[in-house]
Amino acid sequence: MNLQSIINSLVSDTVNTSLPLFKPELVLCVTIVVMLLFRVLPLLDKVPPFLLALVGSVVALWSSLPLEGLSTWANLERQELFTGMLVYDSVTAYMKVFLMSFAVLFVVLSRLTGIADREDGQDYYSLVFGSIVGMCLMASSNHMLTLFLGIEMASVPSYVLAGIVKGRQRSSEAALKYCIYGAGTAGVMLYGISLLSGVLGSAHIPTMAQRLVEMDIPASLAAGEGVEPLIVLVLGGLMMGVGLAFKLSAIPFHFWCPDVFEGASAEVDGFLSVASKAAALALLLRVGLGLGYSPEAELAAVENRTEVTAIASAAEQATPPTIRLVADGVADELGEEAPGEISSPLTPIRKFFVTVVALIAIVTCTFGNLAAYGQTNIKRMLAYSTIAHAGFMMMPVAAAVSLAGHSTAEASDAVSAMLFYVAIYLFMNLGAFAIIAFLRNSMQSEEISDYAGLINKAPWLAVCMTVILFSLVGLPPLAGFWPKLRVLQALLAAGGPLLIAVLVTAALNTAISLVYYLRVAKTICIDSEPDTSRPVAIGFFPWAYVLVITLPVLIFGLLPNGIAAWAKQAADNLF
């Protein structure tokens, strides 16, 4: 093969396969350039940036839809774009539609709350779109380079967004904290990636999984030899986990979250709590399934199984009892607890991943809910609520990776629970932060105590807020109930002592969260107005926007099957 033919095949692969599937990101990039150019050209600088941003995000949403309609997700082939840098499959498509819909809703919200004015609207929308492009890269990354670039592309504009309100001490402090924590954890993550890809000799995630299979970790663990590379792998994996935990605001890397949420404006909080968390969850799923599951290895393990059992029974008769005991102990350690579990070369990786994610999820969920209890600032309370929900949404990822070895159908159910949760969470949290932003514009306050008697001043807004709060708890018949139920089902299907402990924690946490969400609902609906209360005036468009966001919470509570079916189709094709 000469240079000419290499270049030809590269060009045809890029132009014919990769770029069409990369269209939504390209549209957003073009929108950013157009917005920044229009600002410097005469006459064109009169075009409001909101219009450009709205058109750009709507076109991006339209181009992110699969060609033959939403229901064809199940038939999407897994494709590697840009010579294996990105992967396009049904989960990528789902996440892109999700992120682009969020972009449209978010652009409208920013216009209505007036945070992006004519002066710096271009900057604001460019930062938002740049961050969303990074999130798309995160959700579709297939290579350690795109993974890291995606995380950084999503984070760096977010640092600026946290401090976009000029001249406020709190805002600048939030941006500084976010930036320093974020850059520090990204550095640790990069070092972890360098260890992982150095030991495995590749940065392409499927190739890394293949190398892990070749290393045959169960055998080297059993023999007790060649564990030095394993120590490096564990170290690298944990360091990579630091970066992921920061994006998910999981314990112990959650410190930034309440501070940033309190200091940044409510719109930006909505952005961070919905889009950024969703992309981080998709990335966690990619890493977990990418390194811990390889279809070929599982098939080979099933084929080997008959041979292994034959050899084992022969060995059992031949070996003296003491050695047999040791061998049995090793076999137990390697994970024979789940019935039907087939020991594949990747089982130790899965066990490691599931243990780490499940433990972090338990702590994150519990801590978030307990800390939310004492908050007086509504944004700070919702920040802890976001931490708790992030813990909740990590649980199905652990379940999916643990199930991937022996039951792909149940594993895809677990993935669909996560995707479904993310979609419902968009409406709940964006709605909550939209209401907070509109109330801030009208009352200049974000303290929970100032919301007392809101039901008299702005009845519809108060009703919407109450609906959203009840849905965040997960009470039926509101939308928040169904994804929680799915998560619990997935954990039950996964079984095993650890995941059952996670299940119990999740159920208990739902009860704990009831207290602080309902406290806010009580303040809004039952408490009497303070004498110093200021009037609340909400215009028609903000009111309509809140209604448009809140109605799905009611509708999907009664008819959850539409979104659930999409999520299921998207997840089914992953395995």
Added chain:
Amino acid sequence: MLQLPLAHLLNEPIGVAHFMVVGAVMFVCGALCMATKRNALGVLMGIELVLNGANINFIAFGSKYLRNDANTLGLDGQLIALFVIVLAAAEAAVALAIVLNFYNNHDSVDVDRAKQLQG
């Protein structure tokens, strides 16, 4: 005779391990710098050290001269390092702008002054 850990590296020809030691030292210096410096600019310098420590690893793993088996990262290692250099520059630009904004509001770049929001 006292055997120091890693002392055998001194008798060997230069290989990946030597570069990894340099990378690890840079990483630890950077992490210490991030943890102990109270000046925001010092913290940013620590972050640069951490990123460049990782970069040294990537380049060593990618070099075919240091590691003669099929498992090198190859060009990937060097490309990742190039991307990280660009990214570190972009991140430094944003971080410095944010620090400047903090200075304008607080008349200081001491991270301990950032305590209005209590986490």
